[in-house]
Every structure is written in structure tokens, then in C-alpha cells.
Amino acid sequence: MVHTGDGKGKSTAAFGLALRSWNQGWNVGVLQFVKSAKWRIGEQTVLERLGQLHDDTGEGGPVEWHKMGAGWSWSRKEGEESDHAAEAAEGWQEIKRRLAAETHDLLVLDEFTYPMQWGWVDVDDVVETLSNRSGRQYVVVTGRRAHPKLIEAADLVTEMTKVKHQMDRGQKGQRGIE
């Protein structure tokens, strides 16, 4: 699945799918391609809390959430200069390992269109890997300007289009909703 377009709701809808998947007892993985691991959103807190609930009580399914940058503990060394391209490439390798191991029932690759757009991750490799993945693994890719090859390979593509936004009228973003 691909959620693309310039409108709101691409990631939010993917996290809504994660909510539903958790409820079905699915193993949920979110791999978030963000510039800074310090950037933490409410959905992460809640989904990790639901994962904790699973661990404590058996309700729902397990949840893992990993971020690029310092969030990718397996790729980062102490004191090392940040190298976004290398981190994105390593992140993609980790995704490939998880797909091969069928770790998750639902895998959200949040903002994953950007490393492809910037040439950090090879689109052909992504398309081939996703097209040939084994078992029943749902994968959602979010982000603007999804590559045509990714759109071609996807089963379900939704474009979120901005029809109107209060920012256009000069108002500030609203905390918690923006």
C-alpha cells in the first residue's frame, strides 16, 4: 500500500491501520525515516503503550517502532558523524532482513518515499524486494512524490490531496493536530 500526495493524513492513516492491526493481534512494526531521532510523535507513544499492554496482558499484538538517525541503534556508533544517506541505506537493509524473516504482519515504512527520492535507497531494489516478499506481510509506504515504479508495484495507492488548509490563510499550525 502507498499513501502519497501533498495532503494531510498519509502517516496518520497508516498509524490508524496499525491500531486496527494491533487489535487483531498482529505483529506491528513501524520504521520511520525521520531526520532526527529526537522527533517523537504521539502515535509512537500510544502504539508502544499498546505493545506494552500486549506484553503485560496478552491483549492485541506486539509493537516495534524504530526511527532513523540515532533511533537506529544497530547502525550508529558513538561519536560517529551523522550520515543520513548511509543510515537510510542501512535502515533499508534492516527492513529487508525483517521482510525475509517475516517479523511483522504489518510493516509501516513511514516517510520512506524520501530516501528513495534522494537516491539513498535504490527504488528497483525496493520494488523487487517488496514484490517478492514471502508469506502474508502487509507493507504501507508513506510520503510525498512516491516513485512511479513503486506506485506501479503497489496493490493499493491512495493520494491525499490538500483541498484547503488554514495555513493558506496565514494562520499558524495547531499543536497536536498539525
Place this chain on the structure above:
Amino acid sequence: MVHTGDGKGKSTAAFGLALRSWNQGWNVGVLQFVKSAKWRIGEQTVLERLGQLHDDTGEGGPVEWHKMGAGWSWSRKEGEESDHAAEAAEGWQEIKRRLAAETHDLLVLDEFTYPMQWGWVDVDDVVETLSNRSGRQYVVVTGRRAHPKLIEAADLVTEMTKVKHQMDRGQKGQRGIE
């Protein structure tokens, strides 16, 4: 806010907003305009579970989820014939009471475009009520074919457009994702 269009993700993105709002300790209300109260989705289970978590531990915020039909206990009498138009109109009255009382910080009016489209709820009344609501109350309306007056009155409108769907290729809907 309005989530409209023929694509996927309108409701799912609204429930994703509810997730984030809960995490901020907001009072979340979902009023869902569905034909049958028997129709229950995973998001309801999870959001009500989060509301329970709030009641038990103080985490997050309170959550209420009500459905049209038999779900609207304040409008339904035992043995009464189902009257969707009357139930939708009464549902709207309940929403007006909640807006006047500032009951919720986030109010999701799921699939609320349809009772407007079918003439069960007066669009002018909705636009006037929402435009003049007091305090800080976020309202999200989801559904296809949002009325132009509603779009005009909204601060943020996102159209979810179906670019491609595996149903087009003759495959069946996927349980839990569709």
C-alpha cells in the same frame, strides 16, 4: 477538518488523530453514522480500551464512542421500528448538545457526510453550528461527497483519492485492511 474523496483512509486518518489526541490527554468523542450498530470496527475496540486505560490509570484522555442505530441509546425505544432519518436527526441534536457543553476536545463525526447528503441533517444548520462553536473544539467530519458549504466552512480539507486498488484487478478485499 474534512476528510473526503473516494479513496481509502478518510476514517482511518481521523482515528489516527484520535490516537494522538488521547495521548495528549484530550477528551475524545467519536460519533459514528453507520446503518447498523452491530457493525463494529477494530478502532472502536482499541480507542475504548485506551479510554478504559485512562479511567484506570489516568494515562491519556477519556474516550466515548457512539454509533447511530441501536448505538444511540438516547434515541431508541424498545420495539420501535428503525427510522434512520429520525435517528440521524436525533444524532445531530446530540452532537449540538455536546458542542454547546464543550464535552470533547476532539470530536470525530465519522461518515457524517451521508446523512447531510440524504437530507436527514440540514447542511446549513451544521455549518452554522460548527462555525459558531465555542472554545477550542476540534471537529473532523469524514465521508465521501462532502457538501460544498461544509468544505467552504472548514479550515482543513483533505481529499483521499483512489489512485489504484487491487479490487480493480479482481482480487477480494483483505480482512482487517479493507
